[in-house]
Amino acid sequence: MSGEARMVDTGNDDVTRLSGEIAGHLRLTLDELGAVRENVRRLLDGVHAEGRRPSRVDLGGIRGELQACLGRPGHPMDGVGVAAAVGYLADGDYWLEWWRHDRRGGLEFVAHSLSPRSDLFYDYSARNWFSAAAASGRTEIVGPYVDVGGTNAYTVTVSVPIDTDRGFAGIAGADIAVARYERLLLSAGCAAPVVLTNADLRVIASNRAEYLPGDLVRADGAWGSLDVAADVFPAGAAWKLFSPALP
Template structure:
């Protein structure tokens, strides 16, 4: 029998988790809106943007990375090929390396190179482009970027209905897991957060390991987290921790 206390625990944890996700996506939408403002202004002038037109984003990005409540490892905007007059592939992206000093992300966009970084086929870029909605991909190892186990959050950028690119953020899973687990630990029963692929993102019990595939027992209570487009769910099992 589900008690009122258990119902309240699930409801409160769901609200806290959705608040965390909402804040993160609001920050990305703000970044996207700044890009749209520039694109529309340049379009009115009859001019195509260049990479230099995105330099102003650095202040916003660095402020986010330096915030006291920050758990973002890297963030910025990644553009649709052909959007700029001077670059085919381009991203305005900064991250926090192990030294702690914010640095620009330098990637190889030479198509002839073995280490060519082709973001066009990556889900965190293609899913927002195709669906027009927010996305979370992972956890996965960022082999071409930071080599960390990360979650990639992204939102599409549309200027006058035209896809421009995505505003995105990489979050080191070990940092985000601590944030999510603090909420889950307030629940008396075993619980975990699962992504759309069925992989565990965070859990409050050693019986469940992050990154593993987990089933959803029939007796479990499942609550889909907002935004629904990210396909994350909070699963509570009828088993005390």
């Protein structure tokens, strides 16, 4: 925010607690993705040690781990998966293993057409959640965006690159529904409006109907701000919690 940003007095403790809860969600997600990344790396490096290129069957064992991630109590993820770098596998340019919760509380495979010849081709390599981590070589958290072709709802995706002794192999990623953060903010009981944004000041979630996902928060000295989990973001790219002064 412009000028000397300050957190409003009303609900200060509540907003600080919210920041800690959201940071906890992100760190837990990164812990899960770190474990997935290490297992994929181990599988791929094992194949390379045999002197051959990996194929899709070599990564088949990762399915059970992805399902286990979504089945653990208290996890914040709504979907999790692995996407291979284009051309990395010997038996297909594209490979995507992604799972999410279905409407009945079970798990379902997220099916996409991965054939470039198909009218429904899903080129995940062009999606920001993949391309950003591939380009930077570091953890990226993108969104909010509408997950077109997936849940068709506002989503945030956490992506970590997978590197092997042969270079970039793909990403491990997790989807977090924006609705999850909306429920968190609404249940916190804050008297003042509270808005969670990304580094570009686009609204992720809020506890007021007038601040919708994707809206741009305008600079105003009456808003106080608090960085959220700054340690898991690149410098200057942290999420923020804003709390405007009450009338």
